[in-house]
Amino acid sequence: MFLEMPFDDIAIGACWTSRGRTITxxxxxxxxxxxxxxxxxHTDREYAATTPFGARIAHGMLVLxxxxxxxxxxxxxxxxxxxxxxxxxxxxxxIGDTIHARAEVVEKTLREDGRGLLTIFEEVRNQRxxxxxxxxxxxxxxx
Amino acid sequence: MFLEMPFDDIAIGACWTSRGRTITxxxxxxxxxxxxxxxxxHTDREYAATTPFGARIAHGMLVLxxxxxxxxxxxxxxxxxxxxxxxxxxxxxxIGDTIHARAEVVEKTLREDGRGLLTIFEEVRNQRxxxxxxxxxxxxxxx
Amino acid sequence: MFLEMPFDDIAIGACWTSRGRTITxxxxxxxxxxxxxxxxxHTDREYAATTPFGARIAHGMLVLxxxxxxxxxxxxxxxxxxxxxxxxxxxxxxIGDTIHARAEVVEKTLREDGRGLLTIFEEVRNQRxxxxxxxxxxxxxxx
Amino acid sequence: MFLEMPFDDIAIGACWTSRGRTITxxxxxxxxxxxxxxxxxHTDREYAATTPFGARIAHGMLVLxxxxxxxxxxxxxxxxxxxxxxxxxxxxxxIGDTIHARAEVVEKTLREDGRGLLTIFEEVRNQRxxxxxxxxxxxxxxx
Amino acid sequence: MFLEMPFDDIAIGACWTSRGRTITxxxxxxxxxxxxxxxxxHTDREYAATTPFGARIAHGMLVLxxxxxxxxxxxxxxxxxxxxxxxxxxxxxxIGDTIHARAEVVEKTLREDGRGLLTIFEEVRNQRxxxxxxxxxxxxxxx
Amino acid sequence: MFLEMPFDDIAIGACWTSRGRTITxxxxxxxxxxxxxxxxxHTDREYAATTPFGARIAHGMLVLxxxxxxxxxxxxxxxxxxxxxxxxxxxxxxIGDTIHARAEVVEKTLREDGRGLLTIFEEVRNQRxxxxxxxxxxxxxxx
Numbered sequence: 001m002f003l004e005m006p007f008d009d010i011a012i013g014a015c016w017t018s019r020g021r022t023i024t025x026x027x028x029x030x031x032x033x034x035x036x037x038x039x040x041x042h043t044d045r046e047y048a049a050t051t052p053f054g055a056r057i058a059h060g061m062l063v064l065x066x067x068x069x070x071x072x073x074x075x076x077x078x079x080x081x082x083x084x085x086x087x088x089x090x091x092x093x094x095i096g097d098t099i100h101a102r103a104e105v106v107e108k109t110l111r112e113d114g115r116g117l118l119t120i121f122e123e124v125r126n127q128r129x130x131x132x133x134x135x136x137x138x139x140x141x142x143x
Numbered sequence: 144m145f146l147e148m149p150f151d152d153i154a155i156g157a158c159w160t161s162r163g164r165t166i167t168x169x170x171x172x173x174x175x176x177x178x179x180x181x182x183x184x185h186t187d188r189e190y191a192a193t194t195p196f197g198a199r200i201a202h203g204m205l206v207l208x209x210x211x212x213x214x215x216x217x218x219x220x221x222x223x224x225x226x227x228x229x230x231x232x233x234x235x236x237x238i239g240d241t242i243h244a245r246a247e248v249v250e251k252t253l254r255e256d257g258r259g260l261l262t263i264f265e266e267v268r269n270q271r272x273x274x275x276x277x278x279x280x281x282x283x284x285x286x
Numbered sequence: 287m288f289l290e291m292p293f294d295d296i297a298i299g300a301c302w303t304s305r306g307r308t309i310t311x312x313x314x315x316x317x318x319x320x321x322x323x324x325x326x327x328h329t330d331r332e333y334a335a336t337t338p339f340g341a342r343i344a345h346g347m348l349v350l351x352x353x354x355x356x357x358x359x360x361x362x363x364x365x366x367x368x369x370x371x372x373x374x375x376x377x378x379x380x381i382g383d384t385i386h387a388r389a390e391v392v393e394k395t396l397r398e399d400g401r402g403l404l405t406i407f408e409e410v411r412n413q414r415x416x417x418x419x420x421x422x423x424x425x426x427x428x429x
Numbered sequence: 430m431f432l433e434m435p436f437d438d439i440a441i442g443a444c445w446t447s448r449g450r451t452i453t454x455x456x457x458x459x460x461x462x463x464x465x466x467x468x469x470x471h472t473d474r475e476y477a478a479t480t481p482f483g484a485r486i487a488h489g490m491l492v493l494x495x496x497x498x499x500x501x502x503x504x505x506x507x508x509x510x511x512x513x514x515x516x517x518x519x520x521x522x523x524i525g526d527t528i529h530a531r532a533e534v535v536e537k538t539l540r541e542d543g544r545g546l547l548t549i550f551e552e553v554r555n556q557r558x559x560x561x562x563x564x565x566x567x568x569x570x571x572x
Numbered sequence: 573m574f575l576e577m578p579f580d581d582i583a584i585g586a587c588w589t590s591r592g593r594t595i596t597x598x599x600x601x602x603x604x605x606x607x608x609x610x611x612x613x614h615t616d617r618e619y620a621a622t623t624p625f626g627a628r629i630a631h632g633m634l635v636l637x638x639x640x641x642x643x644x645x646x647x648x649x650x651x652x653x654x655x656x657x658x659x660x661x662x663x664x665x666x667i668g669d670t671i672h673a674r675a676e677v678v679e680k681t682l683r684e685d686g687r688g689l690l691t692i693f694e695e696v697r698n699q700r701x702x703x704x705x706x707x708x709x710x711x712x713x714x715x
Numbered sequence: 716m717f718l719e720m721p722f723d724d725i726a727i728g729a730c731w732t733s734r735g736r737t738i739t740x741x742x743x744x745x746x747x748x749x750x751x752x753x754x755x756x757h758t759d760r761e762y763a764a765t766t767p768f769g770a771r772i773a774h775g776m777l778v779l780x781x782x783x784x785x786x787x788x789x790x791x792x793x794x795x796x797x798x799x800x801x802x803x804x805x806x807x808x809x810i811g812d813t814i815h816a817r818a819e820v821v822e823k824t825l826r827e828d829g830r831g832l833l834t835i836f837e838e839v840r841n842q843r844x845x846x847x848x849x850x851x852x853x854x855x856x857x858x
Contacts, residue, residue, distance in 0.1 A: 034205075036461075046306055061207060081232060082231070169458040181734070188813055323501070351490045637776045644752075654803070656799065
């Protein structure tokens with residue numbers, strides 16, 4: 001995986017696709033409890049049935065959190081998870097959907113402090129290869 | 144809180160500050176397990192002691208997730224959590240820090256489908272009023 | 287919600303109805319683990335099928351605990367959750383049922399220490415508006 | 430333990446004392462997440478330090494829930510956990526306190542349907558033998 | 573149960589059968605998060621469907637862990653859980669299966685330090701009485 | 716890591732050492748709840764203080780479970796986790812200890828069904844490089 005390579009060796013355009021993970025009712029209940037976000041679209045079956053989605057869906061932040069775990073950062077060269085840009089939730093994730101993440105290197109910047117800033121475009125897809133979320137991650141690396 | 148008002152009544156510049164929540168070791172362990180992100184800066188005390196941070200810190204995504212729960216979305220007018228822009232993790236959150244979130248309305252856009260897109264600048268601060276994360280949230284509302 | 291008002295302004299007979307929450311298999315498994323109550327009516331599908339209920343049901347204490355979260359106590363005026371009287375579990379809550387809580391002020395007492403004791407009758411109902419639990423909560427408030 | 434005996438053999442005045450369990454920060458965080466009760470006296474260290482308690486305390490419902498697990502109901506004769514009367518939270522439970530429960534049979538009633546209603550007075554104590562909660566449990570048994 | 577007897581009174585061949593516990597999707601998700609074992613046979617529904625098992629199965633270590641909880645060790649005489657021999661996972665445990673454990677005393681050894689080493693053969697079975705795991709546990713006891 | 720190689724290429728004596736993970740009070744509380752094993756040496760601080768260990772220690776099965784997650788099985792060639800032999804818990808793991816796992820290939824056997832049985836000796840060590848548990852894992856692989 002490209003994150004295991006030294007910053008200078010990582011090629012723009014390098015790609016990596018993760019394993020899958022099924023999003024369960026348990027994940028949604030646990031995330032509601034951990035985040036404190038009880039919005040009824042995620043936690044009330046009766047309410048969710050009355051929305052255009054028709055059923056409970058995963059929190060957007062849960063989808064991002066799972067994606068962050070699917071793309072493991074190797075120890076050693078990573079300094080910090082710096083931030084994200086243009087995070088968009090493009091489709092609902094329902095209970096039982098299986099998502100995976102795809103990461104592509106889109107930019108490399110040398111910073112004045114000698115570190116490298118890696119820009120990665122990440123796409124989260126479900127089992128039908130539909131994109132459910134996209135974002136651009138910024139990761140600070142040692143050189 | 145401004146999210147409880149109709150879209151047309153929400154004023155640019157309206158602000159709201161949440162209650163606080165202490166980030167515990169438990170939150171970090173639960174988030175590692177739920178996200179699958181076991182980066183040792185969050186889960187290995189010995190490793191974390193060797194980094195510039197000096198101790199385990201909360202995952203950036205955990206801080207965002209807790210912030211999303213501290214700013215509750217009211218039922219009725221909210222259509223969807225649309226996305227985020229310029230998410231930045233500006234300071235570490237250590238075990239025992241107490242964070243709260245501050246939200247300010249920065250933009251309102253009418254969409255062609257008749258819905259309103261609300262842009263909110265959110266700042267997460269610790270008990271010393273230091274900013275630990277910032278992001279711009281986009282929320283789709285009924286009018 | 288009446289608990290956000292000063293003690294002296296709260297009217298006998300004031301009512302409030304909460305959002306709903308679906309009780310999932312996850313909630314029952316988590317509650318068994320947290321409470322240590324593994325009574326097989328809650329945790330053994332085969333055993334539960336042989337009882338008059340016919341299926342696993344939620345712990346009574348889980349129903350009460352969820353109810354306590356559905357009726358949020360505002361910060362500032364609440365001194366303590368003093369106690370409960372006449373707690374009765376009147377119908378089973380099955381996996382997938384969605385419950386909400388209804389609170390009604392039934393009594394206000396001034397205590398010698400100058401604080402107010404608020405007595406609230408709470409009713410927990412499922413999605414068919416059947417009462418599954420009732421209790422009388424006693425809340426100590428600043429005046 | 431008296432609950433393992435047939436209803437007719439249980440003596441008024443029979444007592445049983447449970448093992449102990451330490452209430453951890455984890456229990457409070459998990460209970461906040463499961464119940465949805467984020468009252469800051471339980472979840473905000475800074476706020477709790479400003480109250481007469483001086484530190485975060487366990488939710489009253491968590492104390493009851495743990496007590497219900499410390500006094501295991503045997504399979505076979507128990508029909509249902511019928512309800513509770515006069516639940517009182519008499520002292521705070523702090524993180525690190527170790528509680529146990531003591532149960533004493535105070536009443537036996539034969540119901541018209543041929544079942545027995547057992548009334549048990551329960552006392553939850555901490556490691557200094559101070560009473561932190563009391564309640565009267567009603568349990569319906571086969572004869 | 574034989575573990576509640578003094579070491580010298582425990583008979584070779586003594587048996588005990590536990591209550592049952594249904595293995596839920598929640599248990600598998602929680603165990604993946606607690607152990608960090610995300611092998612897709614346990615966590616990816618799509619992948620699991622392509623294996624000979626045809627569906628997600630419980631981690632072997634989860635089955636052992638649940639078995640250890642089904643056979644409670646009494647306080648007082650137990651010094652330590654010393655180890656296990658010949659642990660074998662003989663059949664898959666699927667979501668919804670209900671397992672119980674059966675323990676049989678197969679050996680008693682007096683150690684030079686005056687303690688007793690009890691050897692117990694444990695069998696975990698599902699609701700169809702099929703054996704899903706076996707192991708031999710070694711428990712160190714006071715005499 | 717050797718498990719990522721084809722069975723025929725794996726060398727006897729090949730070694731791999733995992734990242735570390737700090738065992739927290741949270742892990743012990745979660746494991747007690749998931750396994751149902753409330754033995755007071757793990758869950759009662761007062762009791763644990765009276766034992767030779769002097770403080771609460773992690774469940775042996777928790778140590779094994781964490782070890783199983785520290786040594787990830789790659790998808791594709793692994794058929795099943797077949798079993799373990801000679802599992803021994805050699806030292807206590809206290810809250811705050813950081814453990815890692817070391818795996819060494821000790822045997823390869825061709826089975827009649829054409830599959831390979833890999834025997835791995837695993838050692839779990841704490842931050843002082845003391846061995847806290849050992850076991851021999853048997854893993855069934857495709858060839």
